Amino acid sequence: MNSVWARLTQEQCRQLHNASLEILERTGVRLFNDEALALVREAGAKVTDGNRVRFPARLVDQALSTAPKSVTLHDRMGRPVMPLEGANTFFGPGSDCLNIIDHRTGERRRPVLQDVVEATRVCDALKEMSFVMSMFLPADVPQDIADRYQFQAMLHNTIKPIVFVTYETAGCVDAIAMAEAVAGGADALRERPFVACYINVTTGLLHNADALEKLLFLAGAGLPALYIPVVSGGTTGPVTMAGGLALSNAGVLVGLVISQLKREGAPVVIPGFGGDALDLRTMVDPYCGPDPRGMAQALAHFYQLPMFSLGGASESKLVDQQASIEAALDMLINALCGGHIMHDCGYLESGLTGSLTQLAICNEVVSWIRHACQPVEISAETLALDVIDQVGPDGQFLKLPHTRRHMRERWYPILFDRDNYNGWLAKGGGRTLAERAAEQVSQILASHQCEPLGPAVAEAVRRIVLRAEAQLGREPLAPASGGSYA
Amino acid sequence: MHEEQFNAMRQSIVDGAPEHASELASKALELGIAPLEAINKGFVPGLTHIGEQFRLGEVFLPDLVMAGEAMKAAVAVLEPEMQKRGTQREILGKVVLGTVKGDIHEIGKTLVSTLLSASGFQVFDLGVDVPVERFAEKAREVQADIVGVSALLTTTMQGQKSVVEALDRHGLRPKVKVIVGGAPVTRDWAEKIGADGYGQDAMAAVAIARSLLHK
Numbered sequence: 155m156n157s158v159w160a161r162l163t164q165e166q167c168r169q170l171h172n173a174s175l176e177i178l179e180r181t182g183v184r185l186f187n188d189e190a191l192a193l194v195r196e197a198g199a200k201v202t203d204g205n206r207v208r209f210p211a212r213l214v215d216q217a218l219s220t221a222p223k224s225v226t227l228h229d230r231m232g233r234p235v236m237p238l239e240g241a242n243t244f245f246g247p248g249s250d251c252l253n254i255i256d257h258r259t260g261e262r263r264r265p266v267l268q269d270v271v272e273a274t275r276v277c278d279a280l281k282e283m284s285f286v287m288s289m290f291l292p293a294d295v296p297q298d299i300a301d302r303y304q305f306q307a308m309l310h311n312t313i314k315p316i317v318f319v320t321y322e323t324a325g326c327v328d329a330i331a332m333a334e335a336v337a338g339g340a341d342a343l344r345e346r347p348f349v350a351c352y353i354n355v356t357t358g359l360l361h362n363a364d365a366l367e368k369l370l371f372l373a374g375a376g377l378p379a380l381y382i383p384v385v386s387g388g389t390t391g392p393v394t395m396a397g398g399l400a401l402s403n404a405g406v407l408v409g410l411v412i413s414q415l416k417r418e419g420a421p422v423v424i425p426g427f428g429g430d431a432l433d434l435r436t437m438v439d440p441y442c443g444p445d446p447r448g449m450a451q452a453l454a455h456f457y458q459l460p461m462f463s464l465g466g467a468s469e470s471k472l473v474d475q476q477a478s479i480e481a482a483l484d485m486l487i488n489a490l491c492g493g494h495i496m497h498d499c500g501y502l503e504s505g506l507t508g509s510l511t512q513l514a515i516c517n518e519v520v521s522w523i524r525h526a527c528q529p530v531e532i533s534a535e536t537l538a539l540d541v542i543d544q545v546g547p548d549g550q551f552l553k554l555p556h557t558r559r560h561m562r563e564r565w566y567p568i569l570f571d572r573d574n575y576n577g578w579l580a581k582g583g584g585r586t587l588a589e590r591a592a593e594q595v596s597q598i599l600a601s602h603q604c605e606p607l608g609p610a611v612a613e614a615v616r617r618i619v620l621r622a623e624a625q626l627g628r629e630p631l632a633p634a635s636g637g638s639y640a
Numbered sequence: 641m642h643e644e645q646f647n648a649m650r651q652s653i654v655d656g657a658p659e660h661a662s663e664l665a666s667k668a669l670e671l672g673i674a675p676l677e678a679i680n681k682g683f684v685p686g687l688t689h690i691g692e693q694f695r696l697g698e699v700f701l702p703d704l705v706m707a708g709e710a711m712k713a714a715v716a717v718l719e720p721e722m723q724k725r726g727t728q729r730e731i732l733g734k735v736v737l738g739t740v741k742g743d744i745h746e747i748g749k750t751l752v753s754t755l756l757s758a759s760g761f762q763v764f765d766l767g768v769d770v771p772v773e774r775f776a777e778k779a780r781e782v783q784a785d786i787v788g789v790s791a792l793l794t795t796t797m798q799g800q801k802s803v804v805e806a807l808d809r810h811g812l813r814p815k816v817k818v819i820v821g822g823a824p825v826t827r828d829w830a831e832k833i834g835a836d837g838y839g840q841d842a843m844a845a846v847a848i849a850r851s852l853l854h855k
């Protein structure tokens with residue numbers, strides 16, 4: 155992308171920032187973690203009522219001056235693939251769907267670990283999916299440590315950066331231990347992080363124990379944390395977009411302050427979404443309503459901080475027209491606004507259902523968006539004045555080397571149909587987009603395999619999963635063997 | 641008789657205007673309208689109307705909630721007179737509600753709480769991350785009719801089962817009914833853990849709570 159479309163002016167960003175500062179000084183927040191309380195108290199925040207904290211603006215200024223302006227996620231091979239800064243945008247799936255629409259049968263069912271494996275492999279293969287999350291919550295592993303199995307499955311099946319979710323801090327610690335085993339130690343992981351933890355926070359004003367613990371753990375280790383307070387307009391915050399965003403952003407600033415107090419320069423990724431509201435007619439939490447799009451991105455650009463944004467979700471229950479349209483509009487607008495890590499491709503039913511077919515469609519849309527937003531080269535070669543002059547009014551361009559040299563720069567679809575009518579019937583049997591996308595998924599699964607983990611590393615990872623099992627006093631399940639992922 | 645008065649009462653509920661509703665209730669008593677008649681002919685039709693409108697998507701949740709608040713305000717005014725006359729106002733029941741231990745999702749639970757309360761239940765909202773025993777203790781303390789347990793995670797869903805077991809242990813069941821809900825929760829799960837009811841959303845929660853108490 156060239157540049158970003160700013161939904162808010164600089165002045166409006168300043169207003170929102172000042173509003174968040176006022177919330178922090180006047181209203182204050184609650185922190186449910188002793189270490190965080192001690193850190194902010196020592197730094198000069200006012201603590202009353204045990205855990206109610208009011209922050210002076212200077213603590214925020216200080217944190218904003220030390221938080222890194224850019225964070226680069228690497229792949230499993232240690233290559234820098236996602237520089238989170240400026241107008242760079244990267245798309246990927248969402249996490250933890252409770253249902254899957256099986257691309258083979260169209261059936262909506264509970265996902266199993268094999269679905270996590272397959273989703274990861276599909277993301278690994280799809281060119282425009284830049285990172286991986288565990289799209290599904292597997293029902294066939296012990297639920298309280300499902301996060302360990304998800305993480306193990308992702309390590310085995312992709313080399314792309316992994317954005318992960320865990321329930322408790324112990325799960326986060328285990329995930330980092332596994333990632334260190336893969337990277338070759340704590341220093342290697344810090345220097346070339348290929349995983350990042352997505353932390354949800356109750357609201358801008360309530361910071362739950364797990365969220366703070368994870369933040370402190372990751373900041374201490376110098377690893378990227380995505381610290382994301384969520385405000386649902388009309389219920390946990392004002393229904394107006396400005397108020398909702400000011401409130402969640404107050405929570406974002408709290409996360410920044412705490413992380414920087416723990417370790418100056420610790421990498422934090424802030425939300426590139428906010429100001430959303432509950433659907434007050436159906437009571438469903440929508441993922442892709444149009445109203446607040448671009449506001450949080452503008453604010454993150456104002457702070458010049460890396461952000462975790464949204465793109466590619468739909469509220470539809472099926473892979474249908476609504477799903478395509480919502481996902482496409484959402485991805486386009488969020489890309490134009492310059493979101494960095496854009497998650498939730500393949501999400502349906504407000505994050506409760508996921509579909510690999512939908513994911514493949516999203517991939518196609520992203521490739522379209524990339525071409526539509528690419529900087530345009532104007533040069534002697536692309537203006538082609540000599541070629542035009544050579545051909546003149548009476549010739550044509552089909553046989554020119556210039557044409558063959560550049561023709562493949564244009565966007566060509568993989569899934570979208572551009573055949574003539576008979577070609578569409580003959581080649582594809584007159585199929586719909588969703589049918590073609592499902593076939594693409596099947597083809598990937600039949601052919602694509604990423605570079606496997608080395609046996610020693612796989613074993614080290616497996617031991618961490620087994621340890622989590624043992625800590626619960628249970629016999630390990632079969633999937634803990636690295637071999638089942640091959 | 642009193643048609644205009646009844647219309648105004650109905651409208652005060654539709655408008656979600658508690659103060660206006662209680663004024664109209666006082667006025668009704670002055671005019672000699674029987675309190676039960678005021679409720680049934682004046683205020684209830686307003687609530688019924690707004691409920692229908694909500695189902696149709698014509699009004700929003702806060703409209704519905706405020707209609708419930710207006711209803712409560714009117715009933716509060718009429719109540720002493722009803723007691724004097726020995727006519728009973730319909731008390732729907734007491735509900736202890738919370739999001740279970742380990743789970744901080746509060747939005748759905750709070751909507752259930754708000755709508756139950758707006759529908760005339762007395763709700764004791766324990767908040768989020770509520771220890772299993774706390775549900776049982778509170779149920780005993782307030783002599784609850786229903787315990788509602790919300791869980792948004794497949795992990796914390798297990799806690800719903802523990803609440804059922806705790807209520808059993810305390811000898812509170814089957815008198816105290818258990819209803820469960822939250823994104824991963826299904827009717828099958830509710831049956832499996834021996835809960836008495838499941839609701840996919842807050843409207844369903846109210847319906848199931850009513851039906852369990854035959855109200």
Ligand code: B12
Nearest residue numbers: 250354743744745746748788790793794821822839841842
């Ligand atoms: C908002 C949200 C959050 C917010 C909650 C904010 C708050 N203050 O409540 C935040 C950001 C904090 C959050 C945190 C987490 N979340 Co969350 N969250 C959601 C989300 C997007 C919406 C939930 C919501 O509020 N919906 C709107 C309300 C109105 O609906 P509802 O809760 O379903 O309630 C309705 C019905 O279910 C029913 N109901 C609810 N309770 C009851 C009770 C009874 C008795 C009855 C009858 C009915 C009933 O009536 C309600 C009203 O109609 C869901 C996805 C989804 N679409 O559900 C994920 C989701 C539930 N979260 C998920 C996850 C993974 C998490 C985290 C673990 C992530 C993390 N590691 O940081 C943490 C958990 C922390 C914890 N220990 O609890 C997953 C769950 C997967 C799983 N494992 O089961 C989901 C499904 C999203 C996803 N696909 O990843 N989350």
